[in-house]
Amino acid sequence: MKATGRTVTAVVGAALLIGCVSGPAASKGSEGSGSEGTKEPKGSAAGERVLVFSKTAGFRHDSIPEGIAAVKALGAENGFAVDATEDAGAFSTKTLARYDAVVFLSTTGDVLNQAQQKAFERYIGRGGGYVGIHAAADTEYDWEFYGGLAGAYFQSHPAIQPARIAVEDRAHPATSHLEESWNRTDEWYNYRSNPRDRAHVLASLDESSYSGGTMSGDHPIAWCQEYRGGRSFYTGTGHTKESYADPAFRQHLLGGIRWAVGAAQADCRPEKGYTPLFDGTAESLAAWKQAGPGSFSLSEDGTLTSSGGLGMLWYGASEFNSYSLKLDWKMASAGGDDNSGVFVGFPASDDPWSAVDNGYEIQIDASDAPDRTTGAVYSFQSADIKKRDRALNPPGEWNTYEIRVEGERLRVWLNGVKINDYTNTDPARSLRDGHVGIQNHGAEDQVSFRDVRIKQLPVRPVRSAEQGN
16 A cells, blocks of 8 residues: 555456478476466567467367367467467477467377377476367377376267356456356366366356256366466367357457466466355445445446545454465556555454554555565565566456465465565564455555455464474
């Protein structure tokens, strides 16, 4: 927050010749592993190169030409180059190095030999991207690496029919344009295993909305993950020719490609066990209270947007003492000068300055000093600026925070990358219990929020100095 104010009131084709492709794409250098992120983000898809691979050794989908044409059109519209091939010889270390992602477009059966598989494993390990569309899950059943990369193998499907998709993550670029329900007609795959424990589920099928689902009510249909050094996005949609003319599906596919090449950031770590505090409905705001002037308006798509201030919308139903808090947010101004923050560890009060004086703010505004800008524990500790800048999506695009509080330790993840690790040493300002809230800062600041959820964590015992660390 700055010295001004903010408040909260809830208002209700044919293969191309690979040898003709131009030189290498940008570096795919690794950033580490796990939650620290893997692929070097680019910030836009401009200048990236994508290979569409559509070889089939089993059933062949008649929508493949439409799929190739759609990806090429998306590339032309969004500034990335697209090549297409059914020649498995493209899977060599030299050729794959030219691409930022490989799209497996309804491939089926065993399409790569052992040497080609090893080249693709090395490509992913060096930060390459994978996009699997529909029958990509019906591919390479005897290749363990590929099964993990795709996330799940195909088992069966009923007849083509309409169904409802529940969009679980509305911050990822593949799903941020969608409402909470996405109704469409497609061929709905059942999978041999549930990827939820390994991948981050973006959308799932409502099995009560159609006939033939076999996954006992938990039926992921699109997901993402960081896998062995690279990025993997899979969507089970895209069987029909009509899919590739559907603007919502094309945006879904574009978002998956942008994330896979590192042009957009998202938290693709597995997520289970969270309870919604705000789920996009007016009913879920009943437990929230406004402190100070200003308000948040609730739009039909379930987004809260700040107005006026200085104020605070805070969750009054309970305090929390050991937890992981997740929420999605975006700024409106082109320069990122939209002041707001997420507050934790403050006592109940109708005065928003009580949270400022007694709690801790994780800043959102991108235009202030390092200890008062995005990812900072405001005025106490800056985020790791290099990691923060690589993980941050620009104004107008959604970002996801995880704020994890355990004892006096406060850690912050931005789009799945840990950017801050702060330990409080002030006994008068303890993090061990308190409320959570979001700030509306002033008339010139506009920040939006979605999907505030929390997972309570085990309370770890306080260790004495004699017990060691």
